[in-house]
Amino acid sequence: MFAALARMSLVTRIIIAIILGVAVAVFFPQVAPYLSLLGDLFIKALKSVAPILVFVLVLSSIANFSVGGGHSAKIRPIMYMYAIGMFLSALAAVFVSIVFPSTLLLDASSQANLQPPGSLVEILKNLLLSFVANPIVALSEANFIGILAWAVVLGIAFRHATDTSKAFLTDAANAVNKVIRLVINFAPIGIFGLVAVTFANAGLKTLSSYAHLLAVLLGTMFFVALVINPIMVAFVTRANPYPLVLQCLRESGITAFFTRSSAANIPVNLDLAKRLGVPESTASVAIPLGAAINMAGASVTITVLTLATVNTLGMTVDFTTMLILSVVATVSACGASGVAGGSLLLIPVACGLFNISTDVAMQVVAIGMVISVLQDSTETALNSSTDVLFTAAVDRAPSK
Template identity: 55%
Template structure:
């Protein structure tokens, strides 16, 4: 019990760091014996993915049902930041790909996968997900559909009896508590994921694509530590890095190893609560961000597409490159609605340059080879940015209302978020 109490006094980030180090040591020193611990990672990710859809459904439903007329949310500002951030990420990737052109060795292995034919098909899939069967949406983790039905149910409950609203609110609180229990196992889960990554994938297969990986990861790091902070500064006129580092440390690290924006939704909501953000806003913006805020996907689509362009010796002018940035942003927003995620949207972008589908699918094959690191960095960027932009929009609103906001102490805010269920 003493050891357990000492362990609970340590912050979650430090606990995860300990799990990370232990995972590396075990995977390197006793790889065969350590493989039995990979089940811990599967259990952790599975639990997060299982609880996240239910959490989103009840949080959003409770927030809408308890919402008082006249109260404003920041959703317009947050969605605007999501779209701007995704577009700028694609633009950065295009510019960097022109400055540092990379040729790739095309590979087979993805020809049997079905990629969307055009941007209209991607948007159509995204829209159809809105009217997906609610049970099916919960089972498959279709967060656009879950959000849509949660909002509709919440609106339908606006005129319900107070006892009914209280019941929904109590369910929401109970699911949130369950999420807290799951997150307490993050150190063990991360340890299992690290062991699985090192013992299963290794790094030898990535060496042949070192330049491409360096370009991809370099673009994502530039977006995370330069572009996103500039966006935050433009909105709140304060040093953005304390908030940026907080989001990367508590959201990005977990997302890096889970490689799932959906699994990271509960982690992000817990972080938003720590930051003292409005629960009515982040309960919608975080699951929405997991679907449409895809800066990392925009980078992946742009870099791999232009790598194919340079490999084939195709000349590209500036207007076409800008169109690619827009197309990458649009496609990235629809990535979650397409089986295979951002990689299967590469043929769509390649079609802009007249690259045949069979060649484009070879580029997708390259993406799967480097997917171990590419997907990890992409998810970390996407997921941490969800919290970053949600917090930015709220802090901007507070500043406009005359409230003093000190970003340096953002993670130390003790002020509780506005929870209408308890008002």
């Protein structure tokens, strides 16, 4: 039986875990409290690995980023589209979260009196103090804003390092990814415990909460794919964007939905780019680069779940803070791990903007894992289809 489960995909195992967790909560509610340890261990493992994940992956990504050999004339506008697309996706997530606010079932008693920063000056002050925190202290205290700042600064500094040093950073990032994969492979066990306990305590209220959250996430991603991206493409190409948008969604997005990996979808995107007439010299750089850093779906996930947490804690957030959250979500999304559910592990970075504790943030990550069966697949479809969409759009832009 265990061998058969090991051969199943992670999605299948998570679905089985959710079904079993609900069944235990409904038919054996007295057993559910004893399963809480499974969920607690899973959240503890996520909490332990998240700081080093953010630090190493963002540092390595920036240090090894390069565009060589005269491709900059085409690559630079593609990069601009990647960055603007992620930021607009985060803003869309803010708007949808305001119109359709979500709440989560969290154990947040320690955060009961938490208040958001009261002014722009206080926000900037808290950000600056977090930025200049000692990196060792930032890692030990899970100060994700400080971790992100040091990763960016050191990443820029390591861009001038030797190839050997950059190779070491790449190996370190790959090693951290392997640890993440190990932790996430235990997600079905942790989710089983979390679902059993949560449903036993809250009943059908949990189901409606998850359904609403999932609807907000998927609705925002569809809005980005069918409204924001077409507007950007139309602006660049000066033509009707929808034939290109729908072709990229159909031929790239559907494949990415089932593979749940932007990296695995690179060959599909390269083939599609070739058929769309994109020069190989451009596609061979822009497509792999997009698979690594173009994460519009991740910026949506990070923003929606962070604002759901803020709403659950009863915090009132002004527009300026939401704007800064969009920037933080955009930068964080660029460092999302390539493993399934990797974007969820960046949520504590955004939560740190509101002084939300790591314990609470990791509960949110665990909730994200429960709905990741659809959330992560849709997110990957948006991410990967956007890579080839923006690459083809820049290639079709009318010359000045």
